[in-house]
Amino acid sequence: MARTKKVVSKTKKTVKKVAKKRTTKKRAKKHPVSMPKVLIYDIETAPILGYVWRLWDQNLGLNMIAQDWHVMSWSAKWLDAPADKIMYMDQRKMKNIEDDKKILKEIWKLLDEADVVITQNGKRFDQKKLNARFILQGFQPPSTYKHIDTKQIASKIFGFTSNKLEYMTDKLCTKYKKLRHGKFPGFDLWQQCIKGNEEAWDEMEEYNRYDVLSLEELYKKMIPWDNSINFNVYHDEEKHVCKCGSEQFSKNGFYYTSAGKFQKYKCKSCGHETRDKINLFSKAKRKSLRMETPKT
Numbered sequence: 307m308a309r310t311k312k313v314v315s316k317t318k319k320t321v322k323k324v325a326k327k328r329t330t331k332k333r334a335k336k337h338p339v340s341m342p343k344v345l346i347y348d349i350e351t352a353p354i355l356g357y358v359w360r361l362w363d364q365n366l367g368l369n370m371i372a373q374d375w376h377v378m379s380w381s382a383k384w385l386d387a388p389a390d391k392i393m394y395m396d397q398r399k400m401k402n403i404e405d406d407k408k409i410l411k412e413i414w415k416l417l418d419e420a421d422v423v424i425t426q427n428g429k430r431f432d433q434k435k436l437n438a439r440f441i442l443q444g445f446q447p448p449s450t451y452k453h454i455d456t457k458q459i460a461s462k463i464f465g466f467t468s469n470k471l472e473y474m475t476d477k478l479c480t481k482y483k484k485l486r487h488g489k490f491p492g493f494d495l496w497q498q499c500i501k502g503n504e505e506a507w508d509e510m511e512e513y514n515r516y517d518v519l520s521l522e523e524l525y526k527k528m529i530p531w532d533n534s535i536n537f538n539v540y541h542d543e544e545k546h547v548c549k550c551g552s553e554q555f556s557k558n559g560f561y562y563t564s565a566g567k568f569q570k571y572k573c574k575s576c577g578h579e580t581r582d583k584i585n586l587f588s589k590a591k592r593k594s595l596r597m598e599t600p601k602t
């Protein structure tokens with residue numbers, strides 16, 4: 307638990323520092339040449355408050371909404387940045403908790419700067435929720451970025467018992483596992499935050515930050531299994547660097563298409579497989595190849 311406290315104590319300083327250093331789409335020199343700017347993030351939203359007549363099987367009309375949802379907090383981190391550089395903002399000190407413009411502005415800047423984002427279920431939830439708040443609060447769309455969603459990788463590649471962050475980080479991560487709620491279980495945490503309970507906000511912050519740290523660790527475990535984005539197009543050097551950072555590869559057989567044969571490589575560090583683009587077949591061999599005809 308000592309690690310957690312240290313991480314939390316550096317929150318606000320880090321947010322300010324990182325916000326200052328931000329430059330639009332410029333890659334900081336400390337980033338390895340091989341890497342695009344990769345942002346890992348997670349948001350928490352407030353529930354919709356409404357008027358209900360009963361508990362079971364309810365259809366609520368829009369006029370039964372007492373208070374609409376908004377972003378409560380977010381945490382974000384550049385991939386491979388030290389853990390104490392994690393960023394976090396929340397609505398606890400805001401005069402009007404529903405007005406999330408100030409914290410949206412900072413996550414908007416980060417997304418605008420990012421080439422790639424990594425989330426857990428963010429394609430269905432976080433990205434859409436943020437976009438909704440962006441347009442409602444008068445923001446333009448952030449600059450285009452690619453999106454890696456660990457939940458989507460999990461459902462496409464693996465047959466885990468659960469694709470939830472809690473399950474996957476518990477089984478796969480050693481340093482940061484998703485935190486279970488402490489003093490405020492389940493909905494209590496959200497309710498107490500909305501009521502302005504500082505202790506609940508501290509727990510929300512810890513929970514939000516840990517989600518990002520554990521998500522980063524989970525993503526790194528999944529790197530050799532993910533072939534969604536080629537990070538090497540984001541640098542101009544004529545060398546291949548694995549997403550894990552390694553530049554050591556061994557030849558690993560061949561990849562075949564219906565018209566070609568290509569050299570395969572395996573990263574010596576993480577085992578991720580790639581292949582050349584050059585067809586190893588001679589012109590004559592390529593000419594001799596016949597194609598399958600489409601079946602109707």
Ligand SMILES: [Zn+2]
Nearest residue numbers: 548550573576
């Ligand atoms: Zn690798």
